[in-house]
Amino acid sequence: MRGFGDLEAVIMEHLWARPDHASVRDVLEALQPTRPLAYTTVLTVMDNLHSKGFLARERIGRAHQYWPTRSRTDYAAELMGEALADSGNPTAALLRFVESMPPEEASRLRGALQDLGAEATDAGPAR
Known part of the structure; x- marks a missing residue:
């Protein structure tokens, strides 16, 4: 895409x-x-x-x-996923992206990641 x-x-x-x-x-x-x-x-x-x-x-x-057929958010996520995959080093590219975020956006991202972690923990082990 x-x-x-x-x-x-x-x-x-x-x-x-x-x-x-x-x-x-x-x-x-x-x-x-x-x-x-x-x-x-x-x-x-x-x-x-x-x-x-x-x-x-x-x-x-x-x-x-x-x-x-997809939301604006889904489309943006697909583009970001492709950009990371094409970067050669997705982890480094993602870290560089996060480092460049304004502090308030980085804080929201940390909160969202914590929420995702809590949801995964609440769901229990996968079977």
Whole structure:
């Protein structure tokens, strides 16, 4: 998996922010005030995102309704996992990343790791 292109990222951000499904027309109208785009451009990019597995779709009437197949958080975690795997030394890369975090983010990470450890302990041994 690679990062999104510029327009792919804008479209995905819009769809992640929506509480419901969206047609190409819905996305085009939302983006028009800041990005003058052709309908066919948005259609092509959304079709490509569907082909890559980032969007699901269902035909309703004459148009498709689209929605993300994974959350923004899941996508970010997948990218981070790939970056670590490609680093040659995942542990060193992760440590370097954590060292570069602002202190408040590092503190939240420590708390989340402690919570995960507590959950694992509470679950007992795996069988």
